[in-house]
Amino acid sequence: MKKLLQLFVFSALVIVSPIQATERKIPIDEKQTSHHQAKILGKKIKYSATIGTQPVWDDAGNPIASLHFTYYQKSGVKDYGKRPLLISFNGGPGSASVWMHLAYTGPKILNIDDEGYPVQPYGVKNNPYSVLDVADIVYVNPVNTGYSRILENDKGELPSKDKQKALFFGVNADIKYLAEWINTFVTRNNRWLSPKFLIGESYGTTRVSGLALELQNRQWMYLNGVILVSPTEIGIKREGPVEAANRIPYFAATAWYHNKLDEKYQSMPLTAFLAEVENFTINKVIPAISKGGFIEASEKQQIAATIANYTALSETFVLRNNLDIPNDAFWKELLREDGFTVGRLDSRYKGIDKRDAGSRPDYWAELTSWLHSFTPAINYYLQQELGYKTDLKYNMFGSVHPWDRSNNKTGENLRLAMAQNPYLKVMVQSGYFDGATNYFDAKYTMWQLDPSGKMRERLSFKGYESGHMMYLRRADLETSNQDVREFILNALPTGSAKY
Structure with missing residues (x-):
């Protein structure tokens, strides 16, 4: 019995023996490179994928954060000084670079169907339309997104919340430290001679608009192009009648997609239909809403009737909202009789609420769909295909709030950067x-x-028959990448930079 007891105790000790502990921290400064092959537009290309971290330093030269990045570079290029570099950011603020990295411009995209809906088993597949054939690409995760983190000081302490906000979490703080980071990245990778482009999605458009001038005036780094994907207001105010009226074309597009319009409009190509709605919005709706409570009843009735025809909302509903229909109300109302809501970021998606009554959807159908496909895909891809091993959690959305949105002059800064730099072109994609x-x-x-x-x-607009991440729909993945490809090639320098 004594021997049995000793054996039991020994066995128990073996079973509960602790695994060797490792620190769950980001390496301050490291990188690793792997080599791959892709087929883009029918042609095979070889490329390297460098994944790693690079510090952010304070004014005294101490590392205060480390940003995680993935850098794709075409192999065998004789002169990288002539090869474009595309620097990519997503938005939020607080969003990782996962979205455009693994669904738009990179060499791999997540496993989804042709309309962009998740497909199991989760995973990734080749992106036949990636712009890696014409430009090297670096995907950057700002502080607290992806694997990027704030660093402790030599006492093992993190900066205070107020200090973190001042350093990282605001319109202008974000732009300042990222410009410094880009300078270091370009220097380390010997890309100062390369034509340089920024691409940002959603809040990322605020980021890259501000970076255009910050890089130019503080880092003396001049860009060839800025691409704004699903842009925010970038500090250019849309308030009052303009804000209210500007929703009407989007409402009309969504109603058209869900086949809710009269045959007169439903049979029209979407862009032709929207041109008509846009004209009405500018010339009729904005002036009507501007009159407020002093608009003539007959004019208000006429405007409401036309809005109803274009949006599939009832005339009564439009009038009850005084021609100013909130987004939430539209997302709930359009398909109410069918028992569905429509998505916020992509109105092609439908959701199911607890009650058909109410003034706003319970959840965003499109975001839940995207998260359950992107999250496993990016974790698998970085660790298994690129070989980056870490116990850190990949933050799809990181802790960056409260975000300081004051003094947002990023649109004006982009204009000034364009004025100062005759080479600089801008494309908007929506x-x-x-x-x-x-x-x-x-x-x-x-x-x-x-x-x-x-x-x-030097300004151009491209529209697509999909939502916020228009590249999820395969037809638009092809078209939007080709638009980026042509934009880059057309923005390459020719002749002297002068007016």
Whole structure:
């Protein structure tokens, strides 16, 4: 019995013996490179994937954060000084670079169907339309997103919440430290001679708009192009009648997609239909809402009837909202009789609420769909295919709030960067079914970016029949990448930079 007891105790000790502990911290400064092959537009190319971390330093040269990045570089290029570099950011603020990395411009995309809906088993597949054939790409995760983290000081302490906010979590703090980080990345990778492009999605458009001038005036780094994907207002205000009216074309596009319009409109190509709605919005709706409570009853009734025809909302519903229909109300109302809501970031998606009554959806159907496909895919891809091993959690959305949105002059800064740099061009990309940053707001922002009209030829807009992440739909993945490809090639320097 004594021997049995000793054996039991020994066995128990073996079973509960602790695994060797490892620190769950980001390495301050490291990288590793693997080599791969892709087939893009029918042609095979070889490329390297460098994944790692690079510090952010304070003014005294001490590392205060480390940013995780993935850098794709085409192999066998004789002169990288002539090869474009595309620096990619997503938004939030607080969102990792996962979205465009693993669904848009990179060499791999997640496993989804042709309309962008998740497919199990989860995973990744080749991206036949990636722009890696014409540009090297680096995907950057700002502080607290992806694997990027704030660092402890030599006493093992993190900065205070107020200090963190001042250093990282605000419109201008974000731009300042990222510009320094980009300078270091470009220097380390010997890309100072390369034509440089920024691409940002959603809040990332605020980020890259501000970076254009910050890089130019503080880092003396001049860009060739900035791509704004599903842009925010970038500090260009859309308030009052303009804000209310600008939603109408998006509402109309969504109603068209769900086949809720009269045959007269339903049979029209979407872009032709939207051109009509846009004209009505600018010339009729904005003036009508501007009159407020002093609009003539007959005019208000006429405007409401036309809005109802274009959006499939009832005339009564439009009038009850005084021609100013909140987004939440639209997402709940359009398919109420069918028992569904429509998505915020992509109105092609339908959701199911607990009650058909109410004024807003219970959840965002599109975001839940995306998260349950992107999250396993990025974790698998970085660790298994690129070989990056860590116990850190990959933050799809990181802790960055409260975010300081004050003094947002990023749109004006982008205009000034363009004025100072004759090489700099800007392209806007938007999905017609995006209700978070609707396409007509994006057009309006582009129109207001340069009121003088003197740089009009360097501004362009591209629209797609999908939502906020228009590249999830395969037809738009092809088209939008080709638009980026052509934009990059057309923005390469020719001749002297002068007016």
